[in-house]
Amino acid sequence: MGVAPTFAAMITLGIIEDQLAIREALCEYLDAQPEFSCVLCAASHEEFVAGLAGLAVLPTLVLSDIGLPGRSGIEGLALLQQLLPAAEVLMLSVYTDAERVFEALRQGAVGYLEKTTPLPLLKEHLLQVAAGGSPMSPSVARHVTRYFRPQAAAPLAGLTPREQDIVRxxxxxxxYKLIxxxxxxxxxxxxSHIRQVYRKLQVNSRTEVIAKSRSRPSLW
Amino acid sequence: MGVAPTFAAMITLGIIEDQLAIREALCEYLDAQPEFSCVLCAASHEEFVAGLAGLAVLPTLVLSDIGLPGRSGIEGLALLQQLLPAAEVLMLSVYTDAERVFEALRQGAVGYLEKTTPLPLLKEHLLQVAAGGSPMSPSVARHVTRYFRPQAAAPLAGLTPREQDIVRxxxxxxxYKLIxxxxxxxxxxxxSHIRQVYRKLQVNSRTEVIAKSRSRPSLW
DNA sequence: GGCGGTATCGCATAAAGATGCTATACGCCC
DNA sequence: GGGCGTATAGCATCTTTATGCGATACCGCC
Known part of the structure; x- marks a missing residue:
């Protein structure tokens, strides 16, 4: 943060990362940038929350690891948003499995980056968040695009067009009347059509049809 | 395409873009890169599909505009995947509204970039696709992250825990029996509980409850 | 101590849904 | 031409839902 005054355009950062070397690298690099001011760096979620109390200027952007000792980065998301309603949280993790990615996004993370992201690129991503963007590492984004492609394994594949109208x-x-x-x-x-749909989908009520047709990986 | 032999590691590109200047800029720039070979550039989807027939080497990655004359880039996605099952399609568009983004992803686009993406960055993104990634411009990704945050406006908020059990x-x-x-x-x-749920949600059938509770922007 | 909300249960009735069986018509294919 | 699948339609019957009108019990609250 240095001696320079914190002017409006400056982005105040919070960092949660348990590995000392990485945390210091992040803090030092980002704080050295004219666009950022790192107001709070912590080794755990608990420490971060505790540290918030003593701050004069709250972070507007939090960079959070996921694999933390104690409360994980994902578990802490809800709390973080409660304490810092104006802040956005960007996840930084070595894990890029679908479960964690979706859970983080679901809990309100604004983006999700691999931990291997080089510092200058990370800086770019942070600026993008401030500009209303949602940076995601490509491998993370791949999970997301896959999620949006349900028709591949859609259980409605075996249904005729008319039957799909009915299901819709x-x-x-x-x-029935309205349909x-x-x-x-x-x-x-x-x-008649519904009977046929029931046979094909092996169900026997409308709600079961819905349960089958929206067969998302039960991430929620 | 040049005289150089198309070796295995080279990525064969297809480009669909109606604006001549942009199309040529894309083709020329990318074809000049050692990693890429541009095998087919077309001004419309129809032209692209027609051009596929005469190719010796099919594109493995297609860069497609959305706002095209005739069949739009989104409408053509299904056909494209049928004709080029091995290829991935990356959308390139001036439009970054949620409707188009979701529809494109739903139809199987592997990524979605703003048209303003500078060429060197575009090249990076193309390489990421080849590496299994899904590049998205930050503003595009923001739609996606927003999508995954449903609990904010959850219509089940006004329901008691027991009522939510019922809804589940x-x-x-x-x-009813199984519940x-x-x-x-x-x-x-x-x-009794269901009656209460109906009153609170202002509906009068189980299927309506489901329709309300998963109140996604009706994108599907 | 009464009031409001939640959770539990019962009975009765009307509406909607599920299911069985049948039938016609069109298009496709061998 | 006959069979197969799809789309349409009807009727009968039984089950499930939806809804109205109760009841008892617990809990928090002022």
Missing amino acids: GIEDGLS ADRLGLSLDTVR | GIEDGLS ADRLGLSLDTVR
Whole structure:
């Protein structure tokens, strides 16, 4: 933070990282940048939270490791957002497995970077966060793009177009009557299609159809 | 494409972009890189598909604009994946609105970049795709991270813990009977809770509860 | 100590859904 | 031409849901 005044455009940083060498490298490098001021560096989530109390200027951007002793970076996300509602949290981790990535995003992380990210690139990413972006390492982003591609293993694959229309109606919460109206069919025709859908999907109620069709990896 | 032999490590590119200046800039710049060989550049999706027939070497990576005359880049994604099952498609667009981003990812795009991406950075991103990554411009990624944060506006917030248990049962496709068994309740108690849930959520069927509870921006 | 909210349970009835069986019509394919 | 799959439709019947109108019990609160 040095002697320079903290002017408005400066981004105040918080860093949570248990490995001493990495923490110091991050702090020193980033604090040396004119755009950043590192206001709090901690070796654990608990330490970080405790340190917040004594700060005159709160961080607006927190860089957090995931594999921490005590409360993990992901577990601490909710608390962090409560204590620093204006701050954004960027995860920095050696782990890039889908579980952790999704859980972090779900808990409100604004981005997710590999720990191997070189410092100058990391700086770029931090600036992007400040500019409204959400930096993700490519391998992290790959999990995300995969998530959005459900039609590959979609259980609705074996259904005819008409049957899929019906299923869409069910997913939208419509009654048989409303589905019939929407598709311009008779009630009994809707019944027929649904019967067929039930046979193909091996179920016997509308809610089961929904449960089957949105078969996401149960990450939630 | 040049005279150099196409060796295994080389990435064969396809480019779909209607604006002549941009298309040429992309082709020329990328083809000049040692890592890439641009095998097909087209001004429209239709032209690209037609051009595939005459190729000796198929592209393994396609860079596609979205705002194209005729078939849009998103509409063409499915066809592209059918014709080039081994290829990955990276979207390049001036539009970064959530609708288009999600639709593209849903249709199987491997990444999504802003058109303003400088060429050297674009090259980096292309290499990342080849390395199994999914590059996304930060503003694009922001849509994605926002998507994964549903608990903020969760409509189930006003429900009591017990009522949420019931809703979970409904979401799992269970009948009243099974929900009662799972929670160790009588059928009538389940009915009572569901009645309450219906009142709070302003609905009147189990499928509507599901439709409300997973209130995603109806992108699917 | 009463009031509001939650959680539990019961009964009754009407509406919606699930299921069995049947039937016509169209398109496709061998 | 006959079989197969799809889309349409009807009817009968039984089950499940949805809804109305109760009840008892516990807990926190002012």
